[in-house]
Amino acid sequence: MAAQTVANTTNSVNLGPAAALSCRECGHRVPLGPVFACEECFGPLEIAYDFSDYDTEELRKRIEAGPANIWRYAPLLPVPADVAEKPNLNPGWTKLVKADNLARELGVTGGLYVKDDSGNPTHSFKDRVVAQALEAARVFGFTTLSCSSTGNLAGAVGAAAARAGLRSCVFIPHDLEQGKIVMAAVYGGDLVGIEGNYDDVNRFCSELIGDPAGEGWGFVNVNLRPYYAEGSKTLAYEIAEQLGWRLPDQIVVPIASGSQLTKIDKGLQELIRLGLVEDRPYKIFGAQAEGCSPVSVAFKSGHDVVRPQKPDTIAKSLAIGNPADGPYVLDIARRTGGAVEDVNDEQIVDAIKLLARTEGIFAETAGGVTVGVTRKLVENGVLDPAKSTVVLNTGDGLKTLDAVAGTGLTATIRPTLDSFREAGLA
Amino acid sequence: MAAQTVANTTNSVNLGPAAALSCRECGHRVPLGPVFACEECFGPLEIAYDFSDYDTEELRKRIEAGPANIWRYAPLLPVPADVAEKPNLNPGWTKLVKADNLARELGVTGGLYVKDDSGNPTHSFKDRVVAQALEAARVFGFTTLSCSSTGNLAGAVGAAAARAGLRSCVFIPHDLEQGKIVMAAVYGGDLVGIEGNYDDVNRFCSELIGDPAGEGWGFVNVNLRPYYAEGSKTLAYEIAEQLGWRLPDQIVVPIASGSQLTKIDKGLQELIRLGLVEDRPYKIFGAQAEGCSPVSVAFKSGHDVVRPQKPDTIAKSLAIGNPADGPYVLDIARRTGGAVEDVNDEQIVDAIKLLARTEGIFAETAGGVTVGVTRKLVENGVLDPAKSTVVLNTGDGLKTLDAVAGTGLTATIRPTLDSFREAGLA
Known part of the structure; x- marks a missing residue:
């Protein structure tokens, strides 16, 4: 059986360190190909890597000398080694913003950071995952x-x-x-x-x-989902490298299908295994909108099963009522000592405005969800304000303008100094 | 008189290498301060620098070791040396995209690049200039x-x-x-x-x-305009560094007030003077919308004076009918052997779509103007297709969605394979 598995995974597909597809449920391995469900148990397939011949310090140097985009991590992704030479959008290496103003407002003292993925080419984290799928598409x-x-x-x-x-x-x-x-x-x-x-x-x-x-x-x-999903690992790599090759104590991630959260955990585990960061505990927190909170509800009820919901929220990019990776998210939140929480539409809008007025970052509704959940977790004593915390903003406010459509003029005046003084703006 | 000028420029304002304000018309110098017009002749004031103690290779190393934003060029900007430590949006170091698909469509063979400033924090080049004004505001x-x-x-x-x-x-x-x-x-x-x-x-x-x-x-x-305007120099610095410390042969810049084009020229001249790039000829081309083309009209008529227009174009971010720096733009276009050209609204929209479908870059109308003008200049034989060319996209298509509102669905089908086949999409 073991011999057969090894034989199965030997193939000539050139996707860098990607060695095979492996079932997340039963561990069955198959060669790299455009398949996504296990032939044995119908479980989801994911990429298994061969990182065995990496020297930690050589790898670190190679990454640091790489381009200012996700391809600096090509040795850890299912892509050909020459990926950076091919025409693609070169997403990633977005800003990790030290958010001191926001930290003060939330009462966080241990260092608060916003990983701002609105800086990607089409202004959402989706560029990261699509870039992986594109390379797989070319290879296949x-x-x-x-x-x-x-x-x-x-x-x-x-x-x-x-x-x-x-x-x-x-x-x-x-x-x-x-x-x-x-x-x-x-x-x-x-x-x-x-x-x-x-x-x-x-x-x-x-x-x-x-x-x-x-x-x-x-x-x-x-x-192409097994390849696509791996793109979210780059969020973990970038956060750790931008913190000076250090794990954050706490990280708040939005949940749609749940895939992103599970891959961030996978990425952090890889960094530990490869010796690129010190092995110390971190907690992963999941964030949902109240109007689509199947994982949050399951977490709070202590369930392992996620009961589907019919979404009704302004956070449309997170509105997946039956999240495929929900059970894995529950596992990770519980294993790391994190939590899953949700906020309502009003809290989402408040959080979008809070982030904009404190840090000058205009987030999509999904960013309102993570910032709002962070605030709630601090208030409830679940998130430790004395520890370092990274909050993800995965999209751009320009794409969800309707959410803050109520925002408007402070005053309307005539073009005279008298009118200006009357308005009390001086 | 000379002694007095020197005395005037000695002051304790800490804005790095900025030494004084100097009138672009009469050369009169005054100390750094929040003033913008010459007290002698009402000409525009601009920053004069003291770069005298820079060693070229030390400077290059310092820049290359700097942060991935405009502050890598702090030694060349009117900002304090510790600017990168202060809370600001850290704009710049946006992508210089090698646009091979667009080059093929336009018949450019000498290397075509798009400098894509939609990657800035609020998605336009304005973040570069505001960041300079912010530092001046703090100092004053x-x-x-x-x-x-x-x-x-x-x-x-x-x-x-x-x-x-x-x-x-x-x-x-x-x-x-x-x-x-x-x-x-x-x-x-x-x-x-x-x-x-x-x-x-x-x-x-x-x-x-x-x-x-x-x-x-x-x-x-x-x-704060003299400080603000200097931010556009960073576009020149980045383009040259991203080309491997090399000047492009040709560069196509949009014209609103004309300030950006003049500062790009200033930046390129500084790089030559500092020895950071080889001194070789470059041509600067200005791009306007036909519905607001005062500089283009003056250029084509051989005039030195720019006659104001009442703007009527979809390129609203360029709709300045009486551009303050128009005469300087004419000077630069003529001195470098460039030109100023304009395109109409239909050509702007076509160019936005052309850039999007060839390179995956969704530009603001101003980007449609530069790409459209580039196409026209190649067709007219004014721009040499065998030379390296950089085209600026200074903003983001998400902010001018109306311009391409006609873009829509290829087809609408029922969710069946038969309906799909009937639509001829397979």
């Missing part, structure tokens, strides 16, 4: 890059495919807001509206993968 | 950061002041679109609507500076 010979999406992912796929010279075809619910359609359509790929809701779009994409009509198509979040 | 003891604006600048000032812990008060025409008001208001500073047009707003700001009510106020683009 796919000529069309595709996905189902309701927002950030559509733009990230459209832009990445355009730059790489691949065709893109993105599927969205046909009645999406015009602004979101424009943001996705501008890159010139095919953008197809599906008469139905997001579930219908997903179901259709799964059918298309199994049909001859979908031949040559790489769906970044379906048949 | 201003407690309120202010400006008149109709867009990008409002957000940049609001965000920078928030992060720095200063008050901000931004003046805009009261009837601006709601989206733009939200983008500026979210940072929590005062946002004041003026009953009148942009000219009324500017006139009011000038009055306020002379009034006791405006005491302690730094207007980034008025009384």
Whole structure:
């Protein structure tokens, strides 16, 4: 059996240190390929690596001498060694902002940082994951890059495919807001509206993968998902390197499918295993919107099973009612001594404004969720204010302007000094 | 007289290598302070530097070891040496994208690059200039950061002041679109609507500076303008360093007031003088929208005087009908062997889409102007396609979504494979 497993994982696909796909449930290994579910138990497949011949200090030097984007970590990702030479959007190496003003407001004294992924090329963390899927698509010979999406992912796929010279075809619910359609359509790929809701779009994409009509198509979040998901590890790598190769004590991560949180944990574990950071405890906290809080509800109830919800929240980029990685998130929060918490729409809006007025960072609703949850966790005594804390902002406020549409003018005056003085602004 | 000038420039203001303010018209020098017009001839004041004790290779090493933002060039900017330690947005070091797909479409063979300033914290080049004004404001003891604006600048000032812990008060025409008001208001500073047009707003700001009510106020683009404007030099520094300390043969820059183009030239000249790049010819091309093309019209007519226009173009961030630096732009275009050209609104939109579908970069209308003008200059044989060319994108398409609002779905289908096949998308 062991011999057979090894034989299975030997293949000629050049994706750097990626050695095989391994089932997260039963451990069954298969060769690298465009598959995402275990043939034995239907569990999710993820990348298994061979890092065995890395020397810690050589690796550290190689990373530090690398480009100012995610490809500095190419030795730890499922990508060819020459990935940085290929046309792609080169996302990552976004700012880790020391947020002293916000820290004062929240009463955090141990150092508070915002990892601001609005600095990515299409202004969300999705550029990180799509960049991995793109390399897998090239290696597997796919000529069309595709996905189902309701927002950030559509733009990230459209832009990445355009730059790489691949065709893109993105599927969205046909009645999406015009602004979101424009943001996705501008890159010139095919953008197809599906008469139905997001579930219908997903179901259709799964059918298309199994049909001859979908031949040559790489769906970044379906048949390329094991590669795609690894992109979130780069958030962990960057945070640790930007802290001076040190683990934060606490990290607050948004939960949509839960994939990002599990990969950040995977990334931190790899850094420890490779000796790039000191092995010390860290706590991972998950953040949800109250209107889509299946993992938070399960965490608080002490359940291992996540009960699906019908989402109703302004945090649309987190509105996945049946999060595939929910149970793994529960495991990680409990194992590390973290927690999962949620905030309501009003608290999300307040937190967006708080972050903007303290640090000049205009976050997407998902950033309002993480900042709002951080505030709540401090108030409830769950998050230790004396320890170092990193909060993720995974998107850009320009994409969710509606959330803060109530924000407006302080005053309206005539263009005279008298009118100015009357308004009490001097 | 010479002795007096030297005495005048000796002062204790700590703004790094900035030595004095010097009139661009008559050369009269005054000490560093919050003034912008020459007391002798009313000409514009600009920063004069003392770079005399720099060793070229030491300077290069110091820059290369600096942070991945504009402060790597602190030795060449009017800022204190410890500027990187202070809370600010750390803009700059944005991507210089090798645009091979776009080059193929335009027939450029000598290397085409897009300097993509949408990667800045508030997604426009304004973060570069506001960051300089902020340091000057701190040094001069201003407690309120202010400006008149109709867009990008409002957000940049609001965000920078928030992060720095200063008050901000931004003046805009009261009837601006709601989206733009939200983008500026979210940072929590005062946002004041003026009953009148942009000219009324500017006139009011000038009055306020002379009034006791405006005491302690730094207007980034008025009384702090000499400092503010220097921020655009960093575009030149970054382009040269990112090209491997080499001057591009040709560079295409948008023209609003014209300040940015003149400072890019100043920056390139400094690099030559300091020995950081080889002294070889470069050409600077200015880009305007046809609906606001006073400099382009003057250039083509062979005039030295720029005749004001009433702007009517979708490129609102460039819609300055009476550009203060217009004559200097004409000088530079002619001296370097460049040109000034314009494109109409349809060509701007086409160019935005062209850049998006070739390189995955979603530009503001100003980026549509530079890309459109580049295309036109190649077609007309004015720009040499066999030489290296850098095109600036100074803003983000998310802020001017209306310009491409016509972009939409390729097809709308039912969620079935039959419907998909019928649409001819396979």
